[in-house]
Amino acid sequence: MSDTRQLEAMSETAFTVELRQQADYRFEVRFDNPTLPVIVTDEPSPLGGDAGPNPARLLGAAVANCLAASLLFALRKHKNDAEPLRAVATVSLARNAHKRLRIERVAVDVHLGAAAEQMQRLDRVLEQFEEFCIVTQSVRAAIEVSVRVFDSRGHLLKPAASTSSPGERPSTVAESP
Numbered sequence: 001m002s003d004t005r006q007l008e009a010m011s012e013t014a015f016t017v018e019l020r021q022q023a024d025y026r027f028e029v030r031f032d033n034p035t036l037p038v039i040v041t042d043e044p045s046p047l048g049g050d051a052g053p054n055p056a057r058l059l060g061a062a063v064a065n066c067l068a069a070s071l072l073f074a075l076r077k078h079k080n081d082a083e084p085l086r087a088v089a090t091v092s093l094a095r096n097a098h099k100r101l102r103i104e105r106v107a108v109d110v111h112l113g114a115a116a117e118q119m120q121r122l123d124r125v126l127e128q129f130e131e132f133c134i135v136t137q138s139v140r141a142a143i144e145v146s147v148r149v150f151d152s153r154g155h156l157l158k159p160a161a162s163t164s165s166p167g168e169r170p171s172t173v174a175e176s177p
Contacts (some may be wrong), residue, residue, distance in 0.1 A: 064089035066135035
């Protein structure tokens with residue numbers, strides 16, 4: 001997809017996702033774009049049947065994908081070829097004050113497919129790309145998201161910065177005596 005087409009796709013203001021229960025906790029997910037494949041979600045066993053990713057895994061994938069795509073867009077804007085990119089999201093769960101399981105944190109490591117020395121305006125790219133990630137910026141209102149970027153040699157280019165949110169954060173609750 002060309003950069004122009006990507007910008008047009010990003011300009012939509014609403015979309016629809018439909019879920020249809022297949023059995024127990026397994027759902028078929030259909031998107032309003034008929035060219036997109038149907039995906040299956042499910043809860044892990046023993047509650048579900050492990051037929052697909054659960055919502056927490058989809059959230060981790062959404063955050064990581066959005067960050068990688070935003071970084072790729074920013075790199076290309078400055079005529080950099082850092083492909084292929086790879087992103088790894090680690091999603092941490094904890095119980096809140098009401099002992100309900102919540103996503104506490106999403107830590108994302110993005111790995112460039114080229115060395116930092118080959119990149120132009122990399123400092124500017126690394127400083128700004130997260131601000132254009134609509135998923136990450138939306139999720140950060142309630143969940144801590146940290147991001148690190150590495151080049152192809154494994155050099156840390158952007159250390160994780162601590163993020164804070166105004167929303168209630170889950171926290172591990174000690175059992176009452």
